[in-house]
Amino acid sequence: MNFERLYDVLKATYGNLGKWWPGDKEEILITAVLTQSTNWKNVEYAMENIYKLTNKERLLDFLYKLPKDELANLIKPAGFFNIKAQRLKNLLEFFKKYNFDLDTISREENLRDKLLKIKGIGKETADSILLYVFEKPVFVVDAYTKRILNRIYNLKLEDYDEIQELFYKYYPKDVQLYQEFHGLIVEHAKRYCRKKPLCDSCFFHKCAYFTSPFLTY
Template sequence: MHRVADAYGRLLAHHGPQSWWPAETRFEVIVGALLMQQTAWGNVEAAIRNLRHAGLLDVRRLAAASLPEIRRCVRVAGLYRTKPARLRTFCRHLLDRADGDLDAYFARPTAVVREDLLAQRGVGPETADSILLYAGGHPVFVVDAYTVRIASRLGIVRGTGYDRVAGTFTRGLPSDPAVYRECHALLVAHAKGFCRPRPRCDPCPLLGICDHGRRRKG
């Protein structure tokens, strides 16, 4: 069995299904991904609630809103001088590219949509792949700091380059967006509960296949 598949099975057995992404609509997923940079998810949830209460959680309304209006809603998510403008610009891009129709936007090939996302200001690989996977249902694997930490400690990847780590997971798992979503969510849960900066190796369900854990145990 591929070590990635082995790790995924162990994580699923221990933590159970995570059922991510915690958002009500695909547009909320996009907004959340754009706001998530350098902040905690709780702050993003608060910003999304503010946008909803202000009647702005809609691609056309957000594209037409003033920056002060948006700023009041998303300030809690940090980077309030840059995130409002990037959020509005992205909504205007969705209108220009697909008339705000997410089905049409995501109907294009994965590589085409990813290139388009990466061309937008403030959208890096992690944000682009979060949008592709969770909002678009495309088979890409999201790599974040938690993923890199666990993969490096397990010894399943050498180096921390984004594409290298992502490729390790896509080669080791079925090419299924549902599996990629579940695995990514499980990695986040595991990094918070066990594979912390100071790891809890003794009770870790991955100890038997973890290079770092075995070295610590001697």
């Protein structure tokens, strides 16, 4: 299957996912960090702990003022809670410079470079924030993306930028397209293309992984 058909095939199967990443902009800022190296259910548990103490309207300011050890205790379900608490503090410190005004931050030049300078904010997290919070046309590359490229197309790519450029080459830079495409990839990886794939049930019967016993990922 040609790479430029991947989006259409996934959408024909899973339907219209829309934005996919749940929550408002402030929630997405927080969950983009919490979801690092954990599953979404654990992120939800951590957010539930936070909402026992505050509401969505004052989320960023509340977490900014909250002592780091108390924040770490709230987000324990998300794992690596001390590390993530510090990363959240680093991110919130950056946003505090703009009084948490997301519209002002969105107009900043070289925003991606500025996010990447924040300790603990890597390319995947920065691009998730850019795409889902600030609605910039950047494609998010995650472990699911690498897995599907390897299994369906036998593309053993590891470099983040190289994978991202592949999507830019074949798909127009469009916010709604990238938001939904990312979600479709995640959906397929969770349903069929798992660590232990369900190849017999998957509709990609002629993918590289299914036809070769030597591919692993």
